[in-house]
Amino acid sequence: MSEDIALEFDKVRQGIDQVDTELVELIARRLKLTGEVGRLKAQLDLPLYVPSREAEIIEKKRELAVKQGVSADLVEDVIRRIMRDSYATQTNTRAKNQQSQSRKIVIVGGAGQLGKMFVNLFTQSGFTVSVIEKEDWGNAEPKLETADLVMVAVPIRITEQVIQKLSHLPKSCTLVDITSIKDEPLQAMLSTHDGPVVGLHPMFGPGIKHLAKQTIVVCHGREQQSYGWLIEQLEVWGAKLCYVDSGQHDHLMAIIQVLRHFSTVAYGYHLKQENIDLDKVLELSSPIYRLELIMVGRLFAQDSELYSDIVFSNKKNIPMIKRFIERMSTLVELLENENIAEFNALFKDVSSWFGDNAGRFLQESNLMLAKANDLRK
């Protein structure tokens, strides 16, 4: 390298270093300011996550980006990433409010992973929270008889059994469960308890740090107006609520949860039985294969009960899973007969069925894969 170029190189790199330092300072400043917003919002009981406000900020800065000759997507990605940390800070600074201070919450299974998360959220928001675990049933009565809300947060296989113990709640108390099936628990709650009843299914694992933008499915049971405050509280925490009928919920979950978990377990089992060289696979993998592999492997870092509970939750799902296996066998036959034409025809049928969604999914997944590639070391 000639000395001139070496000097120039050094100068430019120092410039980059300086920009990065300013970047860190700017991020710190932004988080202080959004922390302020959080405190003001909490005083006023305003929701943590307001999609229109977020969209407005993004849109303005996308326009500015274009003016400055920078990619609008780049600016959007950076701002959204910083916003994620703002939501986390804002959740922690949520203050108590009037409605919460007068309400008593009991969480059955509050020591479990998801239960604990709700214990923290309710506590941070100023509610009086108590927990009932297996060993506490002997002296649960005093907690239950003054409760405004009882939340059942226990594994699926014992949900109904636990609900049956809750037949003496005050008439005004709301009974709610957070199991990942909804029809049977909802029926059980309705027949055990005469007061307000609602089924929730938080569509996320226990790993998340705040509810902003997280989906919670709501299946109304009875006396909606009595638990309106709960729905509002979920929205204040930032959750995105999705209302469905409990039957439709279970039907859709059979596909998006039961079959997915089932085939992921089967795929992991297959990898093990074939004894493939995992390290070599990782070395070779592009972000897309790596992503698919880590989505399989992540399951096996978790409790098997989390998955077997869901997969075994309903015998009605078995015929659907068998149909899936039959369809795989149909495809294998095409391979054996080298019937590429039929395979391509079937592929095109599925493409039309996906319609415009296929193109959208391709775009969206390309964004995700680009992000996965950013992380590569």
Place this chain on the structure above:
Amino acid sequence: MSEDIALEFDKVRQGIDQVDTELVELIARRLKLTGEVGRLKAQLDLPLYVPSREAEIIEKKRELAVKQGVSADLVEDVIRRIMRDSYATQTNTRAKNQQSQSRKIVIVGGAGQLGKMFVNLFTQSGFTVSVIEKEDWGNAEPKLETADLVMVAVPIRITEQVIQKLSHLPKSCTLVDITSIKDEPLQAMLSTHDGPVVGLHPMFGPGIKHLAKQTIVVCHGREQQSYGWLIEQLEVWGAKLCYVDSGQHDHLMAIIQVLRHFSTVAYGYHLKQENIDLDKVLELSSPIYRLELIMVGRLFAQDSELYSDIVFSNKKNIPMIKRFIERMSTLVELLENENIAEFNALFKDVSSWFGDNAGRFLQESNLMLAKANDLRK
């Protein structure tokens, strides 16, 4: 809202707006500087992507983040995201160099998606590039007899047939293919051509904009030293090279490519046959299910031939796919017999087989899912 709080709110929001404006300016400044670095590197033929330099920048700013009370992961994510755009700019500003100006490249199938990408890369780097398509074989001879490198970039099913037409290349010309199977094309190239031969498998689709951090599998054929310049050129473009034996490559690809595509097509077919309500599923889906669904749907926005070519590429893969289906049937039997204990035992076996990787995959996928959630609107 009281007037005081409203005023305070406004003031803080204006502050955030100001920070975001400075952020856009800072990003623009950084991209100008990295553009400079790109020009200097191109003059010196230095690689686009230097992992150690990237790691050093990140490490320094992670430390600064901690000092400023900001999450180090946040700062790392933001800098990596900006770096992605720097690589794209730097690729475009790559100048010609001495070695490239004297070399002639012929790309057979250069009008195809991946072929076109290599045409662009070689052209940008100053090589003399010509293309042979189906209709050009009549007057291909003049191009081929002066070629320094001939790259075969045609669909798998015609790769061997095309290679057989290349029996009169100059002895010093390097013959290379970029098919996603490697053993048969490599054997075909070795028997057709007496000179240097190498097989490449670019582990990415045609959608990418630059090679930085993209994996390319290299299967050496003959006379490595003669195509050392090609390997260097791939590294200058930023690619991550991974060397394996062509047999091992095909064995691993049977799992990570063939089986994956096969079961994704089967899953899409199943969704269609079950006629599930896709819009409702999307509404309900958490980032994790959405991600899994878009990874399925993205296939169907693409040419079915891209996938059927791979799935039908090798009849030897059929027994392995059948073993996968049998393993699914084994699991269904466990469901039918309500044998949760056996399911959990099997799950634990797979967990031990994944070993430490499972935990790493969980962490890594959590990072990805958090990013997916950032994108939600």
